Amino acid sequence: MNYIFFILIVGSIIIGAINGKLQDVVNAVMSGAELSVKVAFSLIGIMAFWLGMMKIAQKAGIIDWISKVLKPIAKFLFNEIPSDSPATGDIAMNFSANAFGLSNAATPFGIKAMEELQKVNKDKTSASNAMCMLLGMNTAGFQLIPTTVLAVLVGVGYENPTEIIAPTLLVTLIAFISAIILSKIFQKLWKPQTEEIKGGENE
Amino acid sequence: MxxxxxxxxxxxxxxxxxxxxxxxxxxxxxxxxxxxxxxxEGFKVAINIIPYLVAIIVGISMLRASGAIDMCAKAFAPVLNLFHVPAQTLPLMIVRSLSGSAALGVFSDIANSLDPNSYAVKLAAIMVGSSETTFYVLAVYFGSVKISKMRYALLVGILADIIGIIAAVWVAHLMFG
Missing domain, CATH: 1.10.287 (Helix Hairpins)
Incomplete structure (x- = not known):
């Protein structure tokens, strides 16, 4: 992450200077910083709402129940988390919210799942295999209906917007399954996590 | 259906x-x-992810402003011509992993500037609809639990995005080509 951050910032400045867009790049620092806080603040309300709902679901035993039902799948995908961890339920909620296009709800569920996974993580500064799998599933963006895209298409007068749904679903499914397979492969190839080193340095 | x-x-x-x-x-x-x-907890979580969001969003805003994405698009254009991929969809392929709002912006641009029923618009729609902003997801999820070593998560995200782009081109060609 350190290198990516360095390359993003320094690379942008150099390329911006070459392209004569240095002023734009400097302005982007300001607008980007402002935007990040806006994004975070816009999450507070919806995050609070869903975390509240999740708490009820947890106390009512719904999350445990989902975890139990999905145990076989979870065991395959997230083989290192304990079978009684509520993470499975959170992950299921995260996945369903994504699938139904409720990305606002998906984020709090995902974060809740990350917190549960962090509890059973060996090294608190590095991502466990289960975390990487969850992230892989999320970055692939599996969604049944691309609602925003449909809205744009309708707006510009596209004749038959719904014809886009099936191909999009197929593509997103391919990406989603690839992400799972890739995570499984990298789990085997990548250097395994070491036990926690206090104050461990970043890569 | x-x-x-x-x-x-x-x-x-x-x-x-x-x-x-x-x-x-x-x-x-x-x-x-x-x-x-x-x-x-909502407030705490949202505040916790701010530093990570600032790092990633500022970096990506700078990258977009620098014109690097257009340069990449130009460099890749000959390869894409080979596969009959419309050049207009190129910036979209790069931007969709970086920023959701930017991807939607580029997509609206394509949809508004071209014939709404053209092949490029269909391909662009599939590409945007089938993706999630990899960098944003990584920043928020890992930021919320303060993980700095992502291990192979980013690699998986990017490879899955590339596979998604290839799949989009292939499916669009099959259905609308």
């Missing part, structure tokens, strides 16, 4: 809320107290 899917999308959230609250009451959970107790 699509009507049915739309219906599910519309009802997913209301049904979920009814289920959670009803089961909560049946199990004698003090729903109001538990709700407000859980909701308290």
């Amino acid at each position: 699509s009507n049915f899917l739309n219906l599910i999308s519309l009802w997913a959230l209301p049904v979920l809320l009814i289920l959670i609250l009803t089961i909560g009451l049946i199990k004698k959970v003090p729903v109001y107290e538990e709700f407000t107790d859980g909701a308290k």
Whole structure:
């Protein structure tokens, strides 16, 4: 992450200077910083709402129940988390919210799942295999209906917007399954996590 | 089929809320107290992810402003011509992993500037609809639990995005080509 951050910032400045867009790049620092806080603040309300709902679901035993039902799948995908961890339920909620296009709800569920996974993580500064799998599933963006895209298409007068749904679903499914397979492969190839080193340095 | 899917999308959230609250009451959970107790966390989580969001969003804003994405698009153009991919969709392929709002912006641009029923618009729609902003997801999720070593998560995200782009080109060609 350190290198990516360095390359993003320094690379942008150099390329911006070459392209004569240095002023734009400097302005982007300001607008980007402002935007990040806006994004975070816009999450507070919806995050609070869903975390509240999740708490009820947890106390009512719904999350445990989902975890139990999905145990076989979870065991395959997230083989290192304990079978009684509520993470499975959170992950299921995260996945369903994504699938139904409720990305606002998906984020709090995902974060809740990350917190549960962090509890059973060996090294608190590095991502466990289960975390990487969850992230892989999320970055692939599996969604049944691309609602925003449909809205744009309708707006510009596209004749038959719904014809886009099936191909999009197929593509997103391919990406989603690839992400799972890739995570499984990298789990085997990548250097395994070491036990926690206090104050461990970043890569 | 699509009507049915739309219906599910519309009802997913209301049904979920009814289920959670009803089961909560049946199990004698003090729903109001538990709700407000859980909701308290919302503020903390949102504040926790700000540093990570600032790092990633500022970096990506700078990259977009620098013109690097257009340069990449130009460099890749000959390769894409080989596969009959319209050049207009190129910036979209790069931007969709970086920023959701930018991807939607580029897509609206394409849809507005070209014939709405053209092949490029169809391909662009599939590409945008089938992706999630990899960098944003990584920043928020890992930021929320303060993980700095992502290990192979980013690699998986990017490779899955590339596979998604190839799949989009292939499926669009098959269906609308």
